[in-house]
Amino acid sequence: MDQNNHRVFVSFIFMMCHLILFTCSIFAPQQAEARAFFVFGDSLVDNGNNNYLLTTARADAPPYGIDYPTRRPTGRFSNGLNIPDLLSERIGSEPTLPYLSPQLNGEALLVGANFASAGIGILNDTGIQFINIIRITQQLQYFEQYQQRVSALIGEEEAQRLVNEALVLITLGGNDFVNNYFLVPFSARSRQFALPDYVVYLISEYRKILVRLYELGSRRVLVTGTGPIGCAPAELAQRSRAGECAQDLQQAVDLFNPQLVQLLNQLNSEIGSDVFIAANTNPMSFDFVSNPQAYGFVTSKVACCGQGPYNGIGLCTALSNLCPNRELYAFWDPFHPTEKANRIIVERIVTGSIEYMNPMNLSTILLLDSKKT
Ligand SMILES: *[C@@H]1O[C@H](CO)[C@@H](O)[C@H](O)[C@H]1NC(C)=O
Numbered sequence: 001m002d003q004n005n006h007r008v009f010v011s012f013i014f015m016m017c018h019l020i021l022f023t024c025s026i027f028a029p030q031q032a033e034a035r036a037f038f039v040f041g042d043s044l045v046d047n048g049n050n051n052y053l054l055t056t057a058r059a060d061a062p063p064y065g066i067d068y069p070t071r072r073p074t075g076r077f078s079n080g081l082n083i084p085d086l087l088s089e090r091i092g093s094e095p096t097l098p099y100l101s102p103q104l105n106g107e108a109l110l111v112g113a114n115f116a117s118a119g120i121g122i123l124n125d126t127g128i129q130f131i132n133i134i135r136i137t138q139q140l141q142y143f144e145q146y147q148q149r150v151s152a153l154i155g156e157e158e159a160q161r162l163v164n165e166a167l168v169l170i171t172l173g174g175n176d177f178v179n180n181y182f183l184v185p186f187s188a189r190s191r192q193f194a195l196p197d198y199v200v201y202l203i204s205e206y207r208k209i210l211v212r213l214y215e216l217g218s219r220r221v222l223v224t225g226t227g228p229i230g231c232a233p234a235e236l237a238q239r240s241r242a243g244e245c246a247q248d249l250q251q252a253v254d255l256f257n258p259q260l261v262q263l264l265n266q267l268n269s270e271i272g273s274d275v276f277i278a279a280n281t282n283p284m285s286f287d288f289v290s291n292p293q294a295y296g297f298v299t300s301k302v303a304c305c306g307q308g309p310y311n312g313i314g315l316c317t318a319l320s321n322l323c324p325n326r327e328l329y330a331f332w333d334p335f336h337p338t339e340k341a342n343r344i345i346v347e348r349i350v351t352g353s354i355e356y357m358n359p360m361n362l363s364t365i366l367l368l369d370s371k372k373t
């Protein structure tokens, strides 16, 4: 009892400290406590940019967001929080606002921004069926524009520092397979390239994107590989006979991820610093995909929200089957993990061993960077 009271008191004090820091940081933005956070990529990390676009790749209708703190859809492709939200939590920040949000103004800019857009890939021709989405080159142009806006707010030097000290997350590649090469049989890209050559091409294009991120001032960049896309309910529904993961897609993942890690190592040695950190999301997710019960899931094959075999056909809408308890499912919709699964992934990003995080995990990064300032 006593100890409980003590704990409540301590957490109260702790909360007050946070409030005070928060208040201070509003009035003295250059001393903001948490580092800024920037997010680039696809639907796995989109916080709602596509809500502002004419596209079918949107998640701003129920039941999306059913477990979000507001219980409302936000544009996140999840029942609740997504990976960037959980990373924001870990660095002590508010969730990143979508760059297109009208609320991203003034002091809110100092928290960072989310440039991600569902449907995009490394290549410009990935996701063309979604029509109006923010391709990666455009995301990088918005990042430049963002920096000009922050410079106008706190001066060029401080803005530069904010960007240099920020944490960056980029998630790309899955759509270049799912929504391009393997989208239809005999797709243009699959007629142009054998799979191994396509992967080499993707990696060479990804290199340019990462170099540009560095040129724009990024100095700590988490780069996720692609997850086990062949095991997503959508692929099981379309390509699997007995619930086994789709082999061609898993082969793509097995080619792509190691070459990505190699690319990041190369870039780091050229730069002479560990700027790029590989977050190997394939083994992170494969653990609970191959052994869901060990993680408290009843299944990793059936999506919580959807229809048809494995709930893997079509979109998740108000008319879909919906599971009552999202904690028991690894996949929320035919392609995207539940908040529960995202938490497992983020835990590995923060504390994972070298098998998951190369050359180091986020807790090590945060520790190293806190010593610098
Ligand atoms: C993709 O489009 C952008 C902008 O239109 C262009 O600058 C870039 O070179 C294109 N990338 C490729 C690989 O064609």
Ligand SMILES: *[C@@H]1O[C@H](CO)[C@@H](O)[C@H](O)[C@H]1NC(C)=O
Pocket: 350, 351, 352, 353, 354, 357, 359, 360, 361, 363, 364
């Ligand atoms: C990851 O984080 C843990 C602490 O949570 C640490 O003990 C471990 O050494 C780290 N591993 C790597 C590879 O950085």
